[in-house]
Structures are given as structure tokens and as C-alpha cells.
Amino acid sequence: MTAIGSGGLRPFYSLEINAQAQSLKAQGRDICFLEQGQPAVPPAPKVREAVKAALDGPQGYTHFAGQPELREGLAQYYADRHGVAVAADSIIATMGSSAGFILAFLGSFAPGAKIAVTRPGYPAYLNTLEGMGFRAVEIPLTAESGWRLTAADIEAAHSRERFDGLLFASPANPTGAAVTREGLAAIVAVCAKLGVRLISDEIYHGLDYRGPSVSALEFTRDAIVINSFSKYYCMTGWRIGWMVLPDDLLRRAQMLQQNLFISAPTLSQIAARVALVERDYCEEQKAHYAGNRTLLSAGLSGLGFDVHEGDGAFYAYADVGRFTNDSLSFCKELLEVAGVAATPGIDFDRVSGHRFVRFSYAGSKPTTETALQRMAGFLRR
């Protein structure tokens, strides 16, 4: 029997903290949940009404790539929001962006291939790559450059160690950093020059506070674009996302989707179709996040945290070096003592994350206010 150790695989600490927080809540504790990136509200009322109605109809598997109506709605989304023509047949509805990453990796790269990701970055990038037998190359980012990835960063990293693919998000998790239109164009160009397959994680699109989100599809059809209904559309638990494939990878990705996943959840696809056109509701939530963003930034700064205000998403990535050099212990204690759940920076950065904590401001205003009050008490102890 082949023994498998955990290798470079690490827990997703945000979810570990969440499990601990849920356990405390079940014991009667009042918890402020700021550890996960999820809106406090459900999707738009019309989305839920559509699902209620659908509960009396068929709920079986859909077309493996997703319901044609959903894929046509997504093609329309690219025409409307980005001015690009995307064929509905180039799209696959996925079980969240999670399944999209799996399909992107297995669809594009040979076993053992090297894929570059940013540090800090979304923890599941590294862990999924490690868990699936790929190799990750980290491109370090700095607070001084606004945590923004540049074409020069990519070129420098590639000259140190060649890689086959680049996966990055804009706006990014955990920093909220978003590249500009010119910055993204340069990243696309440098990937083409280096022969690096670009995977553009656009899951936080719509949640840009400094102007409209820019898709990699505006510059290239060679990139894999991954997106999801989780964040902007308030549908985390629905596990529904999508990907846009370049022609040369489409057939392999479809076959992988068929065999690895069959089809995305049917009710979630029905919900997603409606969510796509219920943008007013999403914009209301975005206005709320914008308010919470100011509240949380000011509050954390007042507590002595060094906070960089991101360009998008709904996270504050705070340097807590004044208080600890062990963010995991800090977060565990903050949860146990003060009832505030937050994510240790080691989730996003295995090198320097010991000095950082990520707070989500996707929750309600009262939750954010209470969390700040509790943290003030916690730090005064």
C-alpha cells in the first residue's frame, strides 16, 4: 500500500477557524464571523423565488457543460460588460470556481508541470496544485507596490525558474489588489511572450471599488478565465461558477468535466441564470461593502494594525506585527477569548504570513462594529 504523507499540503486555515467558530457557536457563544469571504445575505429575492418554483420541476443532471440558457446568459454578460464575443459553447458551468481550478490544471498541464502563483494569494491555489501533483512557483508581492502583480514581476520570476502556467486573481485575495487595464494587458503580453498559459481568476469581478473590472478576455482568447457566482452574486454555498476555455483546451476540459463532475448543481444553475440579471441587488451589497471597508480600515488602523486598503474584493489584509509574530495562535486566541473569527496570514503566505491577519468585511455592519469593539478589549488585556 502506497503511504502518502501530507507533503506540502496544508489545511485551509480559514476553514479550520470556521469549524472551530461554528463549534463555539453551537455551544452558545456569540461569534463574529470575519474569517470567510462570504456575504451575510442570501442571493437576490428573485433568485430564490426562481428556485422555489423550480422545486416543482425536473432537478436531474443538466447538459454536462451547463444549461444552454445559463451559458447563453454568460455569453451575453461578456458582450455587455466587456464588449467581447464569447461563444456559449466555450463556457463550462462548474461546481464553484473550485472545480474550475481542477479542470484548468488537469486540462492544461502535464503532471509535475510548474504553475506560478502570487505570494500572498488564495490558499487553495498552492494546496490544490500540491495535492494534485503539480509544482507551484511563488512570485512574491509587496505591500509597497500595493500587492499588485506586474509583468516585470512575472518576467523576473520566470528568469529565475521557468514555469508553464500563471494563475492569478484581480481583485486579489487576501489583499484586494487589482491591476489596471494597462497592467493586465502587459501581463497577458508577457505570458504570450514567455509561452506561459494564463489562468485568470476573476471571481471578485464586480467588486472593484476603483472602476469597472477588466477581463483577460479583453486582450486574449488564449487564457483560461475562471469566475463564480459566490462573491458578487452572494451565492457561496450554492457552489456554482463557470470557466471560459480557449479553443485548444476546450475539448479536453469538456471530457474532464463529464468524467470528474458530470454537471454542476441544477438548482444552482437555475439560480445563477436569474442572478446574472439581478445586478441592482448586487450593487446594493457592493455599496454596503464599501461602507464596511471604510469602517473596518479605520477601526483596524485605530487599533494599531497596519492596514493596506485594497482596490476590490472584501478583505482587509492587516499587518499585526506590533502584536504577534504568530498569526495562527493570535487568531485562535482572538476567537476563543473575544469571539472574533479571522484568518491567519499563513493561509495566504507561508513565508511572511505569520505577521498578517485577514478580516472579511462582507458581513453586516453590526458584526463589523462588534468585532472591532471586541478586538479593542482583546488587545488592551
Added chain:
Amino acid sequence: MTAIGSGGLRPFYSLEINAQAQSLKAQGRDICFLEQGQPAVPPAPKVREAVKAALDGPQGYTHFAGQPELREGLAQYYADRHGVAVAADSIIATMGSSAGFILAFLGSFAPGAKIAVTRPGYPAYLNTLEGMGFRAVEIPLTAESGWRLTAADIEAAHSRERFDGLLFASPANPTGAAVTREGLAAIVAVCAKLGVRLISDEIYHGLDYRGPSVSALEFTRDAIVINSFSKYYCMTGWRIGWMVLPDDLLRRAQMLQQNLFISAPTLSQIAARVALVERDYCEEQKAHYAGNRTLLSAGLSGLGFDVHEGDGAFYAYADVGRFTNDSLSFCKELLEVAGVAATPGIDFDRVSGHRFVRFSYAGSKPTTETALQRMAGFLRR
């Protein structure tokens, strides 16, 4: 850029036929869908009522391993149905059995490991293994032995080519073959003797027509058990299943679940909790399948197909050698000409499947009757 061919990866032909059938239906054609293994009915009324009520509550991510109430319900299921004690913490709720296979493979085996599967068998086994960089070893089964896997088959295959794991289903897809209690005990014992990790796919449990389903957990805690709400509980499109992990693999599987999938769909988990106790409804459906089974077997035999009557699941795996030696072309023509969707045997058996077709009898009685009439006309042409 690393180029990736399709290698040993094949389409999931059942889903290809389904996509073609849906396209014909959208053009106004009346189609009998017998190509996919899915009940014609939605889950029990109380399941759908619970989901309607939940649409007014929180729908965010759950605990990464699934809602504690669901896992406790599943632990109770093993106590009630199989007389075995399974800790709720040893269970992970998954996005269908599909995600369960991914977690099982990545959780148990090193890249390139060899995993044995039966031929014929579920197409996604081979394709998922191939797509993820594992190697499959096929154990051929025969109609003469009722398509049932035996410990002797495993030992013989292992002596020809060693393998690290064995994945098999009882009842099986596409043959419906189920091993006996003694047969399963012997399979568990031979895996232990050979040092082969057993993955027991129990997705068709409950749909045994010759006595209660037997779980590998009745004989061992070293096996990975995979199950789903898709079949017995009529929840295919809900993408919700579960797995039971042995202690030595649990932590790695949990970390993979966190990073690869976050959590299973929330509404589907809520539905699943109710479905578990709504067994009367499922038993009604099973009685219906039993009637359809007789109807389809007799009808196909009358048409000149050589049909083996399986022990469970809801498929007739028919030898169509009298009519064709190219089951894919046969199925495409059957669909285009007669409006009957069925799955070519090459999905399940790349060697001898050209002579076989799988028909599902999970649909309604009228659909089955109409399909038989249309096939009679098709074959008389």
C-alpha cells in the same frame, strides 16, 4: 507551453448522447431518455419542502466536511442499516460521488499509482484516473460469471500486474451485478492480504433486488466507502454524496476537501438530511424500478438482444452483437432515427463494449414502453 493531448482520456459517452438528445429535444423532437442513470422523479415531497423553507435562511458555506446534522444522520444510517459504528467526524459530505472519487484517489495514492477497476465498469473511473495522472489496471469480468467480481479475479489480476488500490461498485454500473455478503468479505480479505487499498463504491446501495445491500464497512475500517444521494434518493442534479474515511487517510482527505471543494452545496445538504429519513418514498421508486426492470428485460429479449438481468441498480446491459459491432454508431442512429437515447457499451468497456448497449430503467413506465416500441420499428427497418 506544455501541450497536452487527450491521451487515454475519452468522452463520457452517456453524456455526449445526452447532449445530443437534449439538442434534438430543443428542436421539438420527442425523445425517450434511457441513456443516463437517473430517476424520472424528483426527491421526496418533504425534501423539497425543507429546501423551500431553507431558501429564507442562510445559504453560505457549511463546515468543510458538511453540516454536523447531516454527518450525524449518516452515522445513524450506518448504525441502523449496517450495524456498524461510524463516527460523524469520519464522514465528509461531497459534491456527489464525483468529488468523492477525486478525494479518494488524491488522498490515498501517490502520482502514477496503479488502481484496479473492473471491465466493464463506470466510465468515470478510468477517465478520472487517466485525467489525474494515475494508472488503471483493468480486471475483466464475464457475463458467464454474472459480471460479478471475485476475490480470485483480484488475486489473479494482481499476480499479473501489481496495483495499489481497487475501486469497485456493488451493485455495479452498467451490469447491476452485486456481490454476495460472502463475496464481499472475501474481496475485503484479499485486499488486506495483498496490501491493496479498497475503495468501495456503494452508490447503488438500496437498489438491490435480491436482499439488503452489504457495506464494506461491515468487514473493515481500512476501506474508503463512497456513496451518494443521486440514485436511491432521486437527487442526481443536486450533486451531493458522502464518503467514509479510514483514520489514516482522514486528515489528508479533509485538507483536500477544504482546498479542492470548500464544502458541498448547502441546500443539497439540507435536502439530504431529510432524504435520509424519507425512505418510504425511495422504496416506492424501487418497486417501480423493479417493475420496469422486468418490462425492459422482457422487451429487449423479445427484440433479439441478449440481456443479463442484474442484481441491482437500474440498468440493462444488453449484448447487441446480433445487430451491430459498433455500439456508438448504433446508439447515434437509434437516437437520430427513433428518438431513443441509450449508452454505447464502449463507455464501460473499451475492449468488448462495441457489442453492448446500456439502457436505464430508472425512467417512467410509459417512457420505457415507448422506447421499446420505437426500437422494434428501428430494428425492423
